[in-house]
Amino acid sequence: MRELLLELEKAVQQQRPVCYTCLVETRGSTPQKPGAAMLIYSDGSQAGTLGGGCVEAEVKHRALRLIDAESPEIMTFQLDNDYGWDDGLICGGRMKVLVDPVxxxxxxxxxxxMLxxxxxxxxxTEAIIIPPESAAAESQPDRFLIDAESNIIAFRGSQQPPAQLFDGLKPIKNRPRPYVSQGIAYLTFHQTCQLVIVGCGHIGQKVAELASDVDFDIIAVDDREEYCNADRFPTAKxxxxxxFDTALTRLSVTPDTFIIIVTRGHNHDEExxxxxxxxxARYIxxxxxxxxxxxxxxxxxxLGTPREALAKVHAPLGFDIGSQTVPEIAMSIVAELIAYRNLDALPEGYQRPSLMDDIKTPHPAG
Structure with missing residues (x-):
């Protein structure tokens, strides 16, 4: 999305007519999900995609009619035989697409x-007010940008949000998928969480690979440069x-930081x-x-580490799915990280009591 917004600004600066289009609501089977965006230029070229195929061509065809208009519109597309898909694929769903001439x-x-x-x-979160279909062509779809603290940062259209705007707003920290509530489409843009991997052996390396694919920013820590390097961790930030004693003091840990400890030995893990x-840290x-x-x-x-601090540690790490190989172990770990990030807790079936419950607090020496 960042690249698309930069392209949009570039087009305007070059006085190149352009429409910003965005999928705001879907029902049934569709080639893309809400949040997909595309720029359409007056010559018919595009940047981004709404899923390809004939429906994208139809969006482009109808958007070009609005490219010189003053106000945006939400268009509805029924994905049925009327589109005559060349490849024979008929999704059978419905799409609502915002078309905004910029x-x-x-x-x-x-x-x-937004950028x-x-x-x-x-x-x-971007909140888009969807006009009733009977008035869709006449009513402008007002839009509001809402930050992580639920403040309205910008608006396009009416400055006054509807009363129900915040009733349906879900906390962005819980990473909700785009959704519609009370006639308002909420398009969500999630934070990229930081994942610190302490230990750059085979498991740490595979976790980094998988976690990067699901939008974690990787920080790799190890005492061996032959293991902790760009060749083995190409996606690491x-x-x-x-x-470990000195390296860990250089970490910047916030309430949004995830940490896993997967070193090569008991002593390093304890350290x-x-x-x-x-x-x-949000998760250890x-x-x-x-x-x-x-x-x-x-x-x-x-040694004096508070009991309540250790009780928060997730150990043994990873969902119990019978993992045996390095890829399986890494998958079980990343699945647990995703669950905790998206749900702010582990699913009920995977919750387990802390091993601290079985440990008595030692008596002070002397």
């Missing part, structure tokens, strides 16, 4: 605000090499957890058997 610099402030919100990477358990997980985890918890309790 003609001059005066039309850009809303889109610039700024996306660049902060805190997540945001940051590589930190050094003894890392001793540093990280007391941070504000550590690999290992139940026996090993209990031993580490007991040692850290004796």
């Amino acid at each position: 003609r001059s610099e005066q039309d850009l402030p809303y889109y610039r605000s 700024q919100l996306l660049e902060t990477d805190q997540g945001c 940051q590589l930190i090499v050094g003894s 890392a957890l001793g540093h990280l358990a007391v941070t504000d 997980g550590m690999i290992g058997s139940k026996r090993k985890v209990k031993l580490i918890f007991e040692d850290l309790l004796r």
Whole structure:
């Protein structure tokens, strides 16, 4: 989306007529889901996609009729035999598409605000008021940009939001999918969460690969440069090499940080957890058997790590799906990370009591 918004601004600056189109609601089977966006230029070329095929061509055909219009419109497309798909694919669903002619610099402030919100990477929501179908051609679909703190940052159309705007608004931190509530389409843009991988062996490497594909920003930490390098972690935003004692002090941990501890040995795991358990990280997980985890918890309790800090640690790490190979273990870990990120908790069937419940607080020495 960032690249598309930059292309939009470039087109306006070059005085190149353009329509911004966005899929705001779908029902049934459709080639794309809400949030998909595309620019359509007056010469028929495009940037982005709404799913390809004949329906995209029809969106383009109808959008070109509006390219010199003053106001946006929401168009409805029924994906049936009427489109005569060349490849024989008939989805059978319905799409509502916002078509917004962007003609001059005066039309850009809303889109610039959207770009700024996306660049902060805190997540945001675009609320689009869907006019009743009987009045869709006459009513402008008002739009509002809402930040992660539920503040309206910008609007396009009416400045006054409808009373029900915030009734249906879901917290962006819970990463809701785009949805419609009370005639309002909510298009969600999620934050990219930071995942710190402590330990760059085979499991850490495979977790980084999978987690990058599901929008985690990777920070890899290890005391061995031959393991913690760009060749093995090509998607990592940051590589930190050094003894765990010093490397972990260089981390910036926030309430949105996820951390997994997958080092090559018991001592390194304990050292890392001793540093990280007391941070504000949203999630901390550590690999290992139940026996090993209990031993580490007991040692850290004796060393003064607060019980409540250790009780928050997810260990053993990963969903219990009978994993045996490195890819299977990595998948079980990433599945747990996704669940916690999206749901703010683990699904009921995968919840497990903390091993701290079985450990008594040691008596003070002396």
